[in-house]
Amino acid sequence: MRNRGFLFLSGREGRRMVKARIIVRYKPGILDPEGKTIYDALRSLGFEKVEGVETGKYFEITFAGDVDKNKAKELTTDACERLLANPVIQNYSFEIVEGDR
Amino acid sequence: MRVGVVIFPGSNCDYDTYYVFKDVLKVDVSFIWHTDSDLRGYDAVILPGGFSYGDYLRAGAIARFSPVMREIVRFAKRGNPVMGICNGFQILLEAELLPGALIPNNGMRFRCEDVYIRVVNNDSIFTRGLDKGRVLKMPIAHYSGNYYADEGTIKSLEDNEQIVFQYCDSAGEVLPEANPNGSILNIAGIVNREGNILGMMPHPERASEKVLGSEDGVEIFKSLMGKV
Numbered sequence: 001m002r003n004r005g006f007l008f009l010s011g012r013e014g015r016r017m018v019k020a021r022i023i024v025r026y027k028p029g030i031l032d033p034e035g036k037t038i039y040d041a042l043r044s045l046g047f048e049k050v051e052g053v054e055t056g057k058y059f060e061i062t063f064a065g066d067v068d069k070n071k072a073k074e075l076t077t078d079a080c081e082r083l084l085a086n087p088v089i090q091n092y093s094f095e096i097v098e099g100d101r
Numbered sequence: 102m103r104v105g106v107v108i109f110p111g112s113n114c115d116y117d118t119y120y121v122f123k124d125v126l127k128v129d130v131s132f133i134w135h136t137d138s139d140l141r142g143y144d145a146v147i148l149p150g151g152f153s154y155g156d157y158l159r160a161g162a163i164a165r166f167s168p169v170m171r172e173i174v175r176f177a178k179r180g181n182p183v184m185g186i187c188n189g190f191q192i193l194l195e196a197e198l199l200p201g202a203l204i205p206n207n208g209m210r211f212r213c214e215d216v217y218i219r220v221v222n223n224d225s226i227f228t229r230g231l232d233k234g235r236v237l238k239m240p241i242a243h244y245s246g247n248y249y250a251d252e253g254t255i256k257s258l259e260d261n262e263q264i265v266f267q268y269c270d271s272a273g274e275v276l277p278e279a280n281p282n283g284s285i286l287n288i289a290g291i292v293n294r295e296g297n298i299l300g301m302m303p304h305p306e307r308a309s310e311k312v313l314g315s316e317d318g319v320e321i322f323k324s325l326m327g328k329v
Contacts, residue, residue: 026204030249031283033209057158083166086159086195088202089249 020076022094025056105133114150135167145182148189161191190300201250207283219269230324237317239308246302248284266290
């Protein structure tokens with residue numbers, strides 16, 4: 001009976017989801033008019049210590065249960081290269097994290 | 102000659118373009134659905150303006166993976182004419198059929214107004230009926246029309262005479278004040294090196310009848326049809 005309970009716990013609550021947290025930003029030197037507009041707004045609100053604002057896009061991808069961190073890194077790189085970022089104008093960076101479902 | 106106008110979810114200049122070919126130019130034209138995969142029988146394909154897939158992610162980024170695009174890439178690489186207008190231009194760039202990218206306008210505004218563009222290159226199938234230096238008036242309607250490419254790409258565009266249209270004033274002067282969106286070199290339209298793929302931000306289909314305020318746009322379609 002004790003064994004059955006242990007297996008039950010490790011099978012459900014023990015499962016960790018692998019996720020990718022991705023940020024896509026404009027490459028340096030590419031005009032970011034949205035960032036500039038937000039910068040102007042912050043300055044007008046009195047944020048004198050703000051020296052620059054850059055905008056970007058944030059994505060969070062959740063992988064299937066049988067995907068480990070290495071596989072997630074490979075899949076995320078592929079997703080960024082093929083769809084999430086346009087290499088002509090954007091760079092991407094990401095981290096792979098494990099979290100509870 | 103038979104022309105196909107592609108409809109993506111969110112295209113909204115598809116009927117305007119279809120109408121110009123059918124009723125103004127009296128050309129055999131039909132729609133191509135974004136899931137179609139057979140372009141047999143077509144001599145030219147137009148990717149119309151609009152907001153395919155709601156411009157989600159980046160303008161054109163999702164449409165370029167539509168089933169029909171695989172076939173359009175093959176069609177274009179065989180040397181057949183493909184023309185992308187506005188969102189169609191954005192899709193051609195995302196599909197890497199043309200070099201560079203279109204980023205948000207430098208003024209952070211959607212610009213919807215008549216502009217003037219100068220015919221820089223009349224040695225393409227899309228401009229062969231137009232004199233070099235001719236000034237055309239037609240509308241733009243876009244948020245991401247700011248053409249960008251790295252220095253090397255811009256140089257090769259210039260060296261290979263791939264810049265077809267530049268924003269200019271009514272006298273044909275290519276000036277910074279005549280640039281509505283911040284495009285490098287006032288670029289409004291480019292072709293690929295082989296000259297069979299054109300991408301342009303202004304809307305020639307919206308300037309194809311006198312009642313619309315300009316008939317200049319129809320000259321581009323006439324060139325394409327060889328009706329010059």
